[in-house]
Amino acid sequence: MAHVVVLGAGLGGAIMAYEMKEQLRPQDTITVVTKDPKYHFVPSNPWVAVNWRSRDDVEIDLAPVMERLGINFIVSPCQSIDPANNTMVLENGEEITYDFLIIATGPELAFDEIEGLGPEGNTHSICHVEHAVTTGQAFDEFCKNPGPLIVGAVQGASCYGPAYEFAFILETELRRRKIRDQVQITYVTPEPYVGHLGLDGVGDTKGLLEGAMRDKHVKWMTNTKVNKVDPGVMHVEKLNSDGSSAGTSELQFKFAMMLPAFRGIKPLMGIEGLVNPRGFVIVDKHQMNPTFNNIFSVGVCVAIPPVGPTPLPVGVPKTGFMIESMVTATALNIGQILRGNSPTHQGSWNAVCLADFGDSGIAFVAQPQIPPRNVNWSSEGKWVHMAKIGFEKYFMGKMRRGKSEPFYEKLAMDMMGINKLKEIKKD
Numbered sequence: 205m206a207h208v209v210v211l212g213a214g215l216g217g218a219i220m221a222y223e224m225k226e227q228l229r230p231q232d233t234i235t236v237v238t239k240d241p242k243y244h245f246v247p248s249n250p251w252v253a254v255n256w257r258s259r260d261d262v263e264i265d266l267a268p269v270m271e272r273l274g275i276n277f278i279v280s281p282c283q284s285i286d287p288a289n290n291t292m293v294l295e296n297g298e299e300i301t302y303d304f305l306i307i308a309t310g311p312e313l314a315f316d317e318i319e320g321l322g323p324e325g326n327t328h329s330i331c332h333v334e335h336a337v338t339t340g341q342a343f344d345e346f347c348k349n350p351g352p353l354i355v356g357a358v359q360g361a362s363c364y365g366p367a368y369e370f371a372f373i374l375e376t377e378l379r380r381r382k383i384r385d386q387v388q389i390t391y392v393t394p395e396p397y398v399g400h401l402g403l404d405g406v407g408d409t410k411g412l413l414e415g416a417m418r419d420k421h422v423k424w425m426t427n428t429k430v431n432k433v434d435p436g437v438m439h440v441e442k443l444n445s446d447g448s449s450a451g452t453s454e455l456q457f458k459f460a461m462m463l464p465a466f467r468g469i470k471p472l473m474g475i476e477g478l479v480n481p482r483g484f485v486i487v488d489k490h491q492m493n494p495t496f497n498n499i500f501s502v503g504v505c506v507a508i509p510p511v512g513p514t515p516l517p518v519g520v521p522k523t524g525f526m527i528e529s530m531v532t533a534t535a536l537n538i539g540q541i542l543r544g545n546s547p548t549h550q551g552s553w554n555a556v557c558l559a560d561f562g563d564s565g566i567a568f569v570a571q572p573q574i575p576p577r578n579v580n581w582s583s584e585g586k587w588v589h590m591a592k593i594g595f596e597k598y599f600m601g602k603m604r605r606g607k608s609e610p611f612y613e614k615l616a617m618d619m620m621g622i623n624k625l626k627e628i629k630k631d
Contacts, residue, residue, distance in 0.1 A: 205231040206542055209292070209302040211282060213238035213266055215246065216503030216527045217308035221275050222606050223531055224306070227539030235276035235302075237294065241267060243603055244333040247524075248596055250370045250560070252336035253328075253461070254377045255344065259337050262600070269606045282309075282471045287478055287496040292471075304538055307485050307501040311466035318358055318464075320433035327433055327460040330370055339461060343374075350383050351458035354438055356392035358430045360465030362519020363504075364393065364401045367463050368413060368566075369559050375420045376562025390455060391417065391424040392440060392462070394516035398424055402520045403555065404511045404575055406568040407582030413566065416584070427515050430462065443515040466519065468505060480507045490547040491534040500538065502530040511574055525556040526573055554579075560592040567591070 208228065210221045213236050221236045228234060242263045251257040270277040280296040285305075292300050313331055315322025322329060328342055329335035346353075355371040357364055371391050378384040395401070398417065399409035417424055427450075429441045436457060442450040468483020477495030479485055484507035486493055491506075493499040504522045511520060529551035537547035555573035559566045565588030571579035 205233070206303040207301065208232065208234045208304045208306065208538065209300060210234065210236045210306045210308055211238075211292070212308035212310060212503070212505075213240065213243060214308065214310045214503065215243075215524060216310070216531060217306075218243050218266065218603060219528065220306055220308050220502055220531045220534065221270065222273065223535035224538065225273055225275055227535045227542075229542055232542065233276065235278060235300065236266075236270060237278045237280065237282060237292070237300065238266075239279070239281040241265065241279045245596060245600055245603075246331075246333075247366075247558075247592070249330040249333060249336040250366055250373050252333060253330045253339040253343065253370065254373055255340045256373075256377075259333055262333060262596075264600065264603050269604065273606045282469070284471050285475065285478075287475060287499055290498065303498060304541075305499045306534060306538075307472070307499065307505055308503045309469050309472075310504045312469045312483070314360070314465040314467045317360070318430055318432060320435075321358065321430070321462060321464060325433060326435050327438075327462045329464070330366055330461060331463065343377075343459065346459040347378075347381055347383060349458070350378075350386040352388045352390070352456050354390050354392055354455060354457045354460040354462070356390075356425075356428075356461075357394065357463040358465060359394040360517040360519060361394065361463045362402055362466055363463060363521045364395060365521065365523075365557050365559050367391070367393070367461075369561070370461055371422060372416065372420065372559075372561035372565075375422065389420075389422045390457075391422055392428050392430065392438070392455070393424070393426055394428060394514070394518055395426055396445070396514050396518070397426055400426075400514075400518065401557075402511070402518050403570060403573060406555070406557075406570045407580050409566065409568055409582050412582060412584050416561065416566070429516055433460070433462075445515060447515045465517070466504065472505075482507075484508075489550045490537050491530055491551065492537065492547065500534045502534055503527045506530070508574075520574070521555070523555045523557060523573065525554045526551065529553060558588055558592040558595060560589050563589055565589050565592065 245262045248262040280294040283293045283295045285292045320326045328339040357367045399413040427443045431439045438455040441452045444450045472479050473483045485501035491500045508520045533549040533551040536549040553572050555570040564586045566584045567588045568582040
């Protein structure tokens with residue numbers, strides 16, 4: 205009999221539990237350990253932050269779902285992991301022994317690395333639903349006395365899509381409130397160019413996003429480092445392509461949302477052979493840790509090197525499509541090991557993104573996510589906004605049902621099919 209433990213119950217951890225359950229033998233058991241009893245749909249956070257969604261709209265109580273599937277469910281943060289002895293200690297004092305551990309914690313948000321950054325400082329966040337709710341309240345107050353607005357990401361961030369989304373969603377909402385003319389929006393990013401996205405661009409994301417920003421009168425600053433944030437003032441430094449300083453400036457704002465850099469969670473930090481210096485889990489092509497072969501990892505907490513050198517640190521995003529492929533490969537591989545076989549499955553590590561702009565949007569498909577690619581496609585239009593709404597409804601339903609069927613690959617094919625139909629119609 206084997207005991208499989210999934211640490212974390214976000215997008216990666218929840219579907220990991222669903223798929224792993226299907227691969228277990230009758231005598232095996234599975235336990236999910238999470239600090240959050242509820243799953244929240246992270247892609248909807250930009251909508252929550254402008255009050256287009258409530259917290260209840262995007263959250264699911266996982267306990268009843270896990271119980272129905274026969275999955276043990278423990279709500280407590282992890283305090284420490286001892287991979288040499290196959291044990292972990294939780295903050296509630298419980299000690300858990302495992303035969304296989306799947307780390308799916310997501311990241312720790314490194315707001316503290318920049319003075320004044322984050323919800324405890326002088327900027328807002330949409331990384332967690334709690335942050336998004338607070339951001340929505342602050343945005344309502346801002347609209348009573350509008351002024352300059354900054355959106356973007358800081359050096360070391362590895363998820364840029366939500367920042368672009370939020371900038372354009374804010375722009376849409378300001379127009380709806382008829383105060384757009386009173387707000388200068390500036391997009392600040394360490395990316396070397398608009399649309400880099402940590403992926404060196406996908407299709408024409410550079411042209412599409414620059415065009416959208418010009419059309420919506422959004423200014424941008426690339427290769428930009430945030431040094432610190434005071435109340436109402438962001439201190440930034442522009443870098444040249446060789447990494448040398450091109451000068452500093454002070455950006456005034458009345459509202460700012462900046463995505464932070466990510467790092468691994470504290471219980472993983474410093475475990476030699478398990479994580480890199482930032483605390484991200486090292487895995488091979490089978491999602492298995494090379495040092496501790498009974499530990500696997502999926503999702504944002506996995507270590508992936510950047511696509512290439514940039515003047516400022518620009519991380520690689522781990523998108524839903526990529527995570528879904530990691531999950532499936534991990535479940536199948538552990539299933540093989542349980543039956544005395546060697547693991548053979550590899551994640552495809554592709555990327556699909558629907559970047560909603562509130563009333564339109566940009567979509568892209570990258571197969572694989574890291575270039576060079578077999579598919580390098582992007583498109584734009586009002587259909588992206590509608591597709592994002594449909595995607596939210598589908599995925600929330602999937603999580604409530606405890607279903608493990610893959611979805612992102614079908615979404616990618618449907619998106620490219622829509623684009624092809626539009627080309628045919630144009631001809």
